[in-house]
Every structure is written in C-alpha cells, then in structure tokens.
Amino acid sequence: MKRVSAVVLALCLVLGIVVCTSAGAQAAKKPIKVAYLAKNTVDAFHATLNGAAKASLDALVAKGTIASWQLYDGLTDPMTQVSLIEDAINSGSNFVILLPAESQGSAPVVTRCAKAGIPVIVVNSQTNNTAELATAFVGSNDVQAGEMMANNVIEQVPAGGKYAHMMGIVGNSAQQQRGQGIANVMGKNSKWQSVGDYAADWSADKAVQFATDVLTKYGTTVKAIICDNDDMSSAVQAYCNSVNRKDIVCIGVDGNAGPLAMVKKGTLRTTVLQDGAAQVNAAIALIPEILAGKTVQKSIMVPFTLITSKNVDKYLK
Amino acid sequence: MGNTTSGAGMAPKRLGMDQQDFSLFMKRYGIVFVMIAMFVVLSFASPSFLSVNNIRNVLSTVALNGVLAMGMVIVITAGGIDLSIGAMLALASTTVGVMLKMTGNNLIACTAAVLICTTLGFVNGILVAGFNMFPFVVTLASQLVIRGLGYVISGGYSFALANPNFSQIGLGKLFDAIPYPILILLGVTIISYILMHWTKFGRYVYAVGGNINAATASGVSVKRTRVLSFVISGAFAGIAGIILTARINAAQPNIGVGYETDAIAACVIGGTSFAGGVSTIPGTLVGIVIIGLIYNGMNLLKVESYWQTIVKGLLIIGAVLMDMTMNKKR
Secondary structure: OHHHHHHHHHHHHHHHHHHHHHHHHHHHHOOOEEEEEEOOOOOHHHHHHHHHHHHHHHHHHHHOOOOEEEEEEOOOOHHHHHHHHHHHHHOOOOEEEEOOOOOOOOHHHHHHHHHHOOOEEEEEOOOOOHHHHOOEEEEOOHHHHHHHHHHHHHHHOOOOEEEEEEOOOEOEHHHHHHHHHHHHHHOOOOOEEEEEEEOOOOOHHHHHHHHHHHHHHHHHHEEEEEEOOHHHHHHHHHHHHHOOOOOOEEEOEEOOHHHHHHHHHOOOOOEEEOOHHHHHHHHHHHHHHHHOOOOOOOEEEOOOEEEOOOOHHHHOO | OOOOOOOOOOOOOEOOEOHHHHHHHHHHHHHHHHHHHHHHHHHHHOOOOOOHHHHHHHHHHHHHHHHHHHHHHHHHHOOOOOOOHHHHHHHHHHHHHHHHHHHOOHHHHHHHHHHHHHHHHHHHHHHHHHOOOOHHHHHHHHHHHHHHHHHHHHOOOOEEOOOHHHHHHHHOEEOOOEEHHHHHHHHHHHHHHHHHHHOHHHHHHHHHHHOHHHHHHOOOOHHHHHHHHHHHHHHHHHHHHHHHHHHHOEEOOOOOOOHHHHHHHHHHHOOOOOOOOOOOHHHHHHHHHHHHHHHHHHHHOOOOHHHHHHHHHHHHHHHHHHHHHHHHOO
16 A cells, blocks of 8 residues: 555656646747737827837847737726736736836736736836836936926026926826926925926827916016926927017927927927837847846836937937 | 786896896807806906907917817707817828928818818718718717827827928917917808808708708708718818917827817807707807816916816806706796
C-alpha cells in the first residue's frame, strides 16, 4: 500500500512538473497582443498622439516584438474605458497602453490590469493609482505646464492686472494639474487677480463666448486669458485681436497645428508645446524592455516647450 | 341683446381687454415682456450690461444659435425635429477647412459647406417623409453618421484656416460697427419670416404640423413640405457652421456638441409647440435672445458657469408650463 502511494505521489509530481514546464513554455511563446486604450480619437492633440502610436506599434509588429495591437476608443469617458479593458482582456490582450480619460474614473482600468497580471503603461495623464499599480508612466507634468504659462504671462506683463482662466473638462488630470500650476504661481503674485475659472470644457467656441463677457465686464483691466489648451487660447486670441485687444496675452497648452501657425504669423505670442508623440513613443519603447523582463523607469517625464516666434519653425506641423 | 355672459358678473378686464383677448395677447407677446424684464433687471444688476458693446456681443454670440433655431422652428412646426444640426456644424467646419486648404477661396469653402449640409438635410427629409420614419430616430442616428463624416474628412485633426480673411465672417464688422454674424442672423430671420408667414410653403408647414390628415385632404404635398423643412434646417446649419468656424478661427471636427439643445430651447421659449403647427419667427428670435441674455447676465454677475445650464433647463420647463397654462383656457 505504502509503495503504491509512493509511486502515485511520484507520478503526480512528475506530471505536475511536466504540466508546469509546458505551461511555462507556452507562456514564453504566447503572442503579445497590445491593447491601446485611447482617451479619444477626436481631439486634435490626441489625434496626433494616436497617429504616432500607430506608427510605433506597427513598427513593433513588423519587428516581431509584438504579434498585434488594437486601438480602443475611450470616447473621453472613463466608464467606456472600464468596459473596454474587459473587451480587451477577453479578446486576449496581454499588454495595455492606457491614456486615461479621467484621473479617478479611469483608475479601475489600472486596477483591473494589475489584478490580471497584465503590464500597463499609463501615458499622458495619470490615474490616481498610477504610481502604485502601473508598470510605468510616461507623460508630462501638467502642474509644470500651468506654472510655465503663468510665469510667461508675468514675464510678458510685468505690471500685472486681471486674468481669466478657461478650463478643460473638469475631472481630467490635465485640467486639475494645469489649474493647480497656474494657481501656484499667480496666487503668490500680488500684482495679478483672477476674475474666474470658466468651464469652457476644452472647447474653443465656449472659451470665446466666455471671453466676450470677460472683456465686457473687465475691459482694459484684463491683461491675460490663460487656457488649459491652445485650441481655446488661439481662438480667444483671435477674438481679442479682432476687438483691438492685441495687448491681452492668451496662452494655452498642446502646440496644435492651428496655434503654431498663428505663432508663426505673429497673431499669437506664445503657446506651450506638449510633445504627445514623444510621450507615446517613449512608452512604446518600454514594451520590448518590459517583455524581456528588464526593470524600467517607473516614471518618465517629457518636458513641455515654450513656443514663440523664435523657435516655432522647428515645431511647425 | 346686451350682455351674453350669465352668472355672477363678468370677469375683470386686464389692460382694457377681456379674458380671452388678454390670453391671446400674452400668448403672442408675453415672451417680449419677459425679454424686456430681463433687460431692465440686468441693467440694474450689472453696470456693464447696458452698453452698445455688450448688447452687440450678446447678439453676435447668439447669432449662430439663432440661425440654427430658425431652421429648427421650421422643422418642428412641420411636425418633426432635427437633432443632427450640432453634427452638421462640425461637418461644415471641417468642409470649410479642407476647401480652404485646397482652394484658398472663401466663397468656394462657404458654398461647399452649405451644399453638403443641405444635401444631408435632404437625406434626413427623405428618410422621415419618404420612409415614414420618426424624425427623432432618424436625426439621432444621422447625427452620428454626420459627425463621423467630419472626423473622416479631417482625420480627427483641427486645422488653421488657410485663408486668414475667413475669420472676418465671424469676427469682422460692417462699417466697423455691425458684426457680420448679426447681419447674417438678420438675413436668415427675414428669409424665414417671409417663408413661414408670407408664402404658400409656410402655410403648408403650419398645415402639415397642425393637422396632417386635414392637410392631405386639402391637397397639400405633405412629403414635399416635410422634406423641404429638413433641407432648410440643413442649409441653415451649414451657414451657422461657417459663422462658428470663423469665430474660433479654426476648422474643428469636435465642435457643435449640444447646440441642438439651445436651438430647441429657443423655439420652445419662443412659443413653438412640439405638437407642431404652432410657432412664430419673431417669437423664436426673442427666445434665442433670452437664452443669450441668460448666459451674458450670469457671466456679468459672476455666477458659476454650471448654474447656467440649470437655469436654461428650468426656463424651458417654465416656458412650456406657461404655454400650457395659457392654452388651458381655450
């Protein structure tokens, strides 16, 4: 009896080893399918970002580093991203690139990936659990962008005055952090007073509507309109120019084609370039390293660049 | 002979009119009193309000909503609704951007934008009138298609306008005094007024919206009338898209979201009935000015922007309730 048990036990052990080894071998051979969860495909900035990602991911497929990849459109909605990650996992994705729609709302996506043991690189903006759970983050420090804009306004108008702030969609980490950066700098400066934070929702037409009323109410005391993106700042500057208020400094973040063209022409003084392509390419460059089991840098920050007429030619699209 | 009213005395006269005439008067002109009241209140509440510059700005801002509302009122009066106009704004914008890039010619760009939106309005009309589909469903679906078309044409990118003079349409002024958007709104309003109140087509629109069976029995071409209402709505959306593109100085595929709400609100506040057959063009114009005054007033009074959408919603409910109360007497 004892002998039989011993043999059975030994057989089970051997079987177990064989199964584990074959599973391990299969895992090693398992094709890498990347799920690219875009924030959206409709913002000009994200269109550029997604375009760069497509080129880099296609290159990885051509090299054989990954087997395939698929773009999932988050529609700027965190709930959509939460359900898309399930679709991605169910269709066999085992690597995720996430561009969060919202810092809090999109956090479950990162949690889900961590639970499923799937590496996730968060790009461009962070969820509130990125530092804790994500494999890596590649983005830019939006607080720095806000501070850069505010410092540039102070530099351009040393005498100070009133300023308005046109916000992006409230809840997005870019909106929160840029606002924080602006407040950090302007709040400390006694020469500047805020006349309000306006919910322009990243939208150029809403920003122009608010700007119209800001100018009516505050007239020549308004010296700057700081916008969370440069679709808004370029439209507001065009409006200010049309009512002979070229003196108002309008500044925003992204470095989209329209605003860059205006800087080149001289109708917009400055804009802050966010190199989305560099962010997403740096993230995708991490994929082979992560797959090879190397330790990667947890957080890579791509700096913002202040664009003026002096350096705009380098960045024109 | 004499007094035909029986019972415990006649109802008291208001403004020298009896009850029925007073109701009719309030129904027709009540909304103008609301607008005047808002003017008075805002003049006292904010020193910046009653200036030429501010009034001009309010009218410029509402001009594009007004153009949309003129198209919407015709569609609603004919018994339909058009939820695709917001998406048409975006498609018009991207069309302008692409055509300016290709030709640099403002007239070609504007014509192309209006043509493409008019054609899509025609498609909406055929689906509703020819295939007897619910306008709500058709335009809810077509807005997705139209917005998608905008993204396809633009690749999701927004772009600067290749002809710098284009933005003058939205930002320039005639004789340095009257902003062009106001003139465009005036033109569209006059055309709508003539169409709806002075032509056979207008009578047909009211007939079809009021009582479709009676209209058919009277020999009105219901299909043609309904299709044309959507064609006009599309054309006006194209014009509005041109104004919007010029005002933001860029061609963008993601603009126009929610603009159909303001257009519908303007119609409802202006006395348009969702049942069809009841509306006035001046009423719609007053409706859109009232919406503009709400936004402008709240911005001047430094009310947080989120409250503005609440107020707008409450105003629509209030306008409909008022309308129902007025009509209860009949």
